Amino acid sequence: MRALYTAATGMAAQELNVQVISNNIANLRTTGFKKQRAAFQDLIYGPCAPGRRAGVGPGHHPPRRRRHRRRRQDRRHAAADDAGHAVADRQRSRYRRPRRGLLQDPDARRHLHLHPRRLVPDGCHRPRRQRPGQSGAADHHHPEQCVRHHHQRAGPGFGDAAGLDDADHRRPDRPDPLHQQGRPAADRRQPVHGHPGLGRAAGPASPIPTAMATCSRAASSRPMSRWFRKSPT
């Protein structure tokens, strides 16, 4: 008889799962919607002593952990979760990482070489600890490519269609392969970020902010790291 009960509870759980997934699909175009998941837990048959072990029941409360362990576990869950959490990295804690829901266009991510951790650098900080293979100059954020300095240079009209010039967001000594060549200057003043497919898909009112594309140029000039190759689209 336990098999019947197991199968019945399993069917109820899978029905809930189907409902949750159909809700996800129904809210596919909803702005800011976060995907929901149904988490399954083991049912403990029969009564158990309250608070002895984790389980489902009236006397259940989660086991106490020390604070740093819980924090570490939360961070691991945030790293494993596919929804957009800000993951606090221990070594590069000065880089803010935006939510992953911002750039959902995979073509835009691929063509811009967007390193998800380098999208929004928080100022012109050099990383605290340099890796032994690097001189540190590659990690240093160039002031001409920095968002903050660009704000100071370009003023409040930064990011508009008329506000950008080539020398503002690009190092003059470094030729940019992504930059469009041979176009008239009136077209080049628009913040098209180099790839014609992106410009065609996004149009003049690009959803990709100019600050992100500006900072991604620093990331695109160096080889792709191992983290980027492992990252999902």
Added chain:
Amino acid sequence: MQQSSLEQANVEVVSEISDLIAAQRAYEMNAKVISAADQMLQSTAALFR
């Protein structure tokens, strides 16, 4: 928050469909368990006839 950027939903269609298929298969498995238990009980009851 990121200004002048478009925020979209965090749902990917393909993974959702695959999850849906997986949930459907699990549901079928549980239904199969119920039918198998029913057959076992029927055959057990047929022994006593």
